[in-house]
Amino acid sequence: MQANRATPPAPSAQALVPFVSVAEIMAIIHRIGLKPALMDLTDRIAADFRRWPDFDKTPRVAAHSPIGVIELMPTSDGARYAFKYVNGHPANTKAGLQTVTAFGVLSAVDTGYPLLISEMTMLTALRTAATSALATRTLARPDSRVLALIGNGAQAEFQALALQAVCGIDTVRLFDTDPAATAKCARNLAESGLMLIPCTSAEAACEGADVITTCTADKRLATVLHDNMIGAGVHINAIGGDCPGKTELAPAILSRAETFVEYEPQTRIEGEIQQVGADHPVTELWQVLGGQAPGRRDAQAVTLFDGVGFAVEDFSALNWLYDQIQPGGTMLDVIADPDDPRDLYGMLQRAR
Amino acid sequence: MQANRATPPAPSAQALVPFVSVAEIMAIIHRIGLKPALMDLTDRIAADFRRWPDFDKTPRVAAHSPIGVIELMPTSDGARYAFKYVNGHPANTKAGLQTVTAFGVLSAVDTGYPLLISEMTMLTALRTAATSALATRTLARPDSRVLALIGNGAQAEFQALALQAVCGIDTVRLFDTDPAATAKCARNLAESGLMLIPCTSAEAACEGADVITTCTADKRLATVLHDNMIGAGVHINAIGGDCPGKTELAPAILSRAETFVEYEPQTRIEGEIQQVGADHPVTELWQVLGGQAPGRRDAQAVTLFDGVGFAVEDFSALNWLYDQIQPGGTMLDVIADPDDPRDLYGMLQRAR
Incomplete structure (x- = not known):
């Protein structure tokens, strides 16, 4: 908490969210090994399925068009919240694009702040398997x-x-x-x-x-x-x-x-x-x-x-991935974090 | 389309999605000027409201907890799709965190691919005003x-x-x-x-x-x-x-x-x-x-x-922002884009 100051502050730690790119998730999988990763993930999904009643569950939220679908798949266990964005466009393959691409977010329920933003095309392939x-x-x-x-x-x-x-x-x-x-x-x-x-x-x-x-x-x-x-x-x-x-x-x-x-x-x-x-x-x-x-x-x-x-599998996968990330990865300045939470405008002014 | 090759390819242009950070959106607002930005945005929202029946509309998808809410707000006009993630946690202020933070995504409906990932705490303040x-x-x-x-x-x-x-x-x-x-x-x-x-x-x-x-x-x-x-x-x-x-x-x-x-x-x-x-x-x-x-x-x-x-306002704001971004900004490697769309595993192997 402070009044105006002369120089724009660098983003605070609270403003930064770890991001796992496609290149980074591939490096993580190779560090662990694909088969051990698949075995870990299977056990993680099994553990979450065993506590199934803990999860808020809802059918995915789908936006259909004549040639595809874009879906949001949220779920929460009361401590963490996750959602995945995923599309399905079969004609994409002919244009050299992926039929299915995905990314997702893991968040803390107590603050609503994201903990992790990740590619999920590769992660979905793993969790589906x-x-x-x-x-x-x-x-x-x-x-x-x-x-x-x-x-x-x-x-x-x-x-x-x-x-x-x-x-x-x-x-x-x-x-x-x-x-x-x-x-x-x-x-x-x-x-x-x-x-x-x-x-x-x-x-x-x-x-x-x-x-x-x-x-x-x-x-x-x-x-x-x-x-x-x-x-x-x-x-x-x-x-x-x-x-x-x-x-x-x-x-x-x-x-x-x-x-x-x-x-x-x-x-x-x-x-x-x-x-x-x-x-x-x-x-x-x-x-x-x-x-x-x-x-x-x-x-x-x-x-x-x-x-x-189902969304619980993505929840398991994102929580698994969150446990694998190490310091030194990409951090995104995605949360506006003024020194005084009520002073968003002052933060904008100081960035001039 | 090709067979295995020796070196992992760099992410293709299709793999990269523009990201607008908090620092970058503040720079964009200062480049345009806050008042012109607010006037532009007002007209953009008005134009989208006038074609209201074009939009898929749904009440937001909310995950409530005893101390807050995390919401997803999707909408689409059939050509573009947008959603916002937004939390509301009044007790955050006491912990030096924002009550409301947000980020969002704009996508192309014809491929399902994201066009833009952006912070939306600052953008929501603008579109709400x-x-x-x-x-x-x-x-x-x-x-x-x-x-x-x-x-x-x-x-x-x-x-x-x-x-x-x-x-x-x-x-x-x-x-x-x-x-x-x-x-x-x-x-x-x-x-x-x-x-x-x-x-x-x-x-x-x-x-x-x-x-x-x-x-x-x-x-x-x-x-x-x-x-x-x-x-x-x-x-x-x-x-x-x-x-x-x-x-x-x-x-x-x-x-x-x-x-x-x-x-x-x-x-x-x-x-x-x-x-x-x-x-x-x-x-x-x-x-x-x-x-x-x-x-x-x-x-x-x-x-x-x-x-x-409402989600249409966020749609308007993300489309407005998409028109403001310029070359040289942050690009995220968020879409797994193998040379052969069916060869996700080969892409992973080549990244070893």
Whole structure:
């Protein structure tokens, strides 16, 4: 607290918010190692899911346009608040842009001040893979070793590596409607230790698979998996269908599978279960983790994780990232912090 | 599109988003001049209000805690999308922090990519003052010259200067329950050309006022203005009451005044009109600007702008700011932009 002074003050520590750029998050991931990071993040998401009732939950706030969607995904546990901004524009790929980009913010609930601003395209890829790994660890047969990976785009390698690191997958059967995507994925995973089997159809990819992950990107009611491709005992992570009008599974699969979701009100709108009645039984994954609901019934059951991505996962990821940042990173002067909080105008005057 | 290469690429132009820090927005305001900036912004908000039906509108998305609120305020006109993050924590002042801080983002709807990330504490102060100026220009008697400014905190000087620049106010009667705030405000406005009259009560401040602006900060049902303080022909900008449980006016004033609001569904929750029935008649300000509804009835009427701050004003402000930024400012590497959009993992590998 003071009166006018001659020189504009430098931003105070309270004015500065750590910023994690794309380059910085990649450096953090390499420092930790991608697989340890995916394992950490899986455990962090599991821990937050176990205390699910602590979180304020709301379906995402979406702004739809004819060619895409921009969404805000906020949540809070009463101590910290997080939100993610994420877009989904399938036509972006043709223009050399990302279909999905994201950034987000972590804040302190007691002051409302941001603690961290971060890129979240890369972080979302990690948390989406970690969430599939968590669902698979919770719902798949423990002896699952073979993954069919349908859709070999931007999310594919992260899915394969998370399921290898967390669930013991050792073989990945790859398929994409574009063989170049499969080749890209196989090339990127060449040194992963996974046995890689490129396939020429989704049917072929599913042969002998214990776990099937679908992560395709087309925004339409595409049928990536048909009922006859799903053998007894399989676990499915259907993560590419994540908005109204975008699904991947034939409805007949839903009638056979035990369906698990993140947050039912959101998944009813965005998930595979938008294809079936609102009374289709589902179990929220957190209930299985916390022992409030059964998971897989037996080794013959088909389990389905109808994943759409939920704000609590981003909350977990941002809190995980906040614990990884070290001094010396980028700080943004984003909070106007006058010496006297009531004297915003005086701060502006002194900056002249 | 290419295969692996040896060195990590520098972030592409598509990866970089302009960032306007607190220091940078202050430099921009000084380059333009505060009063011209307030006048520009008033006209920009007026233009956007006139095309009100173009905007997607929703009440803000609020996360309440016992000591404050964190809100997201999104809107879009179909070509651009904007949101603001803003907190409200009255106890922050005692800790030397701002009650309200804000930042925001402007994006392109066709790609979902952000165009601008900006501090918005300073920008919100400007747009709030510009909105009051717009309401005053639209609703007050044209010969209004004397402003009573009740609440002399962070918003006060901006209100006084906007009403001087836009509406021809030449005299400001100041009152705050804390005389130090009034002294701060008078000191800051000493060279503004306004005649300043510090007063020892709200009643005294209102004597002879043509326009009354209340911008107090206590989060409680405080009564800043009583009915007997409001003479015939006065225009009131009640802008400090902006969330459930926070109001400034005695209900009797509402029954006498013609009430104008930004976006009725939000103001019913947050504004002065939360004190009266849901059938209390109000007019949205944009309807007056567009000629769809009458404004002030006659020179004797009391008009009330029950301002709570709406996302369209932030949209206007971010678009205005976007037009002011020049090359050489801060760019943030916030968008992961691999050469092949499907090869996010390859981008991560190459950054090792």
